[in-house]
Amino acid sequence: MQRFCSIILAILLAVFSTVYGCPPSEMEALLAFKAALHEPHLGIFDSWTGTDCCHNWYGVSCDAESHQVADINLRGESEDPIFERAHRTGFMTGFISPEICRLTRLSSITIADWKGITGEIPKCITTLSFLRILDLIGNKISGEIPADIGKLKRLTVLNIADNQISGRIPASLTGLSSLMHLDLRNNKISGPIPRKFGRLQMLSRALLSGNQISGRIPGSISHIYRLADLDLSMNNLSGVIPRSLGKMAVLATLNLDCNKISGSIPTTLLTSSIGNLNLSRNALEGKIPDVFGSRSYFMVIDLAYNKLSGPIPRTLAAASYIGHLDLSYNHLCGRIPAGEPFDHLDASSFTHNDCLCGKPLRTC
Template sequence: MAHANSPSIALHQNKHKHNHMASSLSFLTTLLLFTVISTVKSCPPSDRAALLAFKAALTEPNFGIFNTWSGYDCCRNWHGVSCNPTTWRVTDINLRGDSEDPIFQSLHKSGYMTGKISPEICNLDKLSTLIVADWKTISGEIPSCISSLSSLQILDLTGNKISGEIPADIGKLQRITLLNLADNVITGEIPPSIVKLAGLMHLDLSNNQIAGELPSDFGKLRKLSRALLSRNQLTGSIPNSVLKMNRLADLDLSLNRITGSIPARLGKMRVLSTLKLDGNLMTGNIPSTLLKNTGMGILNLSRNGFEGTIPDVFGSKSYFMVLDLSFNNLTGRIPGSLSSAKFMGHLDLSNNHLCGTIPIGSPFDHLDAASFSNNDCLCGNPLKTC
């Protein structure tokens, strides 16, 4: 009887063995898969090493934000570091020393950091955002290898003490949309290669010691909407290529050494709404197109050598938050059409050679004498009666 059943027992035993092997195999596969996932789901050692070298070159004494930069996985809970959730490569470094950061908001303090930006940062070859801003005393130069970071879209190093020149081949950063190096002590000229940054939308180089002229083909930056270049030592005139910048809304060249006259076609630029040329060495007449442009909201041409009369071209759609023409050599009368302007927030025509009666009307009844002082022979409200 037992012999008759033996094949089924053997079959049962084989099946049991097979099931056991299958479950063991399944367990091993799961284990292997788990190991692979665990390995993938932490930043690669090369990224971690680059971050630690970057950290080693900086000192942040007040808040200990770099204390979070410990452990093997730089993608988890390292302050200011973000990774791609699929590849687990480091993509963003966002370290701001200003009060916008929650760490500083809770303590009502701003950050302070010394040291320099290590070239090791360039080993993070998938980096798309590098923000190391408003730490006041980070010094040294911008590592020239930064232009090898082909994925970089945002470079913001504002508010430090970074010196040296802008890397000559900055134009290699083909994906960059925002370049902010303001409030540092950068010298040298604007590198010619900058015009290759075809996707650049926001450029801020203000408050540095940058000299030389604007590149003549600056207008190649067709997507640029803000060009903030004030408080430098720029010379030369406004290049004509600027007139091709169809998206330019904000051009600030104030407090430089810019010469020449204002290109008349600048007033015909469709989206230009803020133009600051104050504190330069510019001459010539003020183009009527500039004052006629109904999209122009802030126009500051003060402290130059502009001459001739103020064009009488204002209308019911003129809307100026700021119109400052003070400290020039303007002559003639204040245009009567100014009184038909829809809005005139701040008007300053002081320190010129204007003469005649101040027009009456809505923009003029809220202006004080300072708006008209130090001219040759202006009279009428708010100055002495004619």
């Protein structure tokens, strides 16, 4: 009889927690997650008390129907009153406990800008099949991107920038068929960009700068119809620029600066929809294609620190707008064209070339 009563009590408790609050197992997982972290200044975990983690637990929200934890949103840089009262940004140490993987209905995990969180991305995170957002920017997380990250078919945002992540970009990452925003900037990632990167058909931003990525730029990137922002700067990329990048429908920003890219500038890049183009600090050679016209609109064209030769294209004067132009530190020669955009540029845009002359440099 006593055993029967215990079973009934357990069932009633489970029903009560399901209807009125988060399941005890989820609360236990959250408390184990909290135990691995230390936040000494703001007291953001002070609210993590009581038996219902779905109400008034800072940064935690639950699904309205299942009452299971759906979101963890902890940002170390926020406009929340907690930060305003403290007159400081957040600082947190510790690591992300694998206990977080017990929260099987998680849709988003944001543990960002805490500056002191170390350890690795828990490998079990790839079992969270409902996960849409993983944002761990601005910590000191190390280790590698989980090899089977591609299992997260619902993932739309993967942001692990400004950490100490090493290793290669896993081939399985190209299986993230819903991914729209990829930010791997400022880590220690090495090896090549996966050859099948172009499978990321929903991707609109790919930010991979400030790593040690090597090899060639995969031509398959040009198959990503929605891609508007591609930043591969400050890596060890080599080879030539694929001509197909200039044929992408919505690519507006292309940053390839500070690599080891060689060959010539594809004509397609200068007749495309790209409005911010930075190819500086590479080993590009040959002439700058003379293909500008009334439809050319550039906020930035930076070709500095290359091996470009020949004259400045005269058709640049026909462009509808060029905000910033830098051709310095090349082997250009001849007269700088007169008129716009050249009239508003200073000498630093043309300095350290073989034999350029004309305003704003020396008279020809």
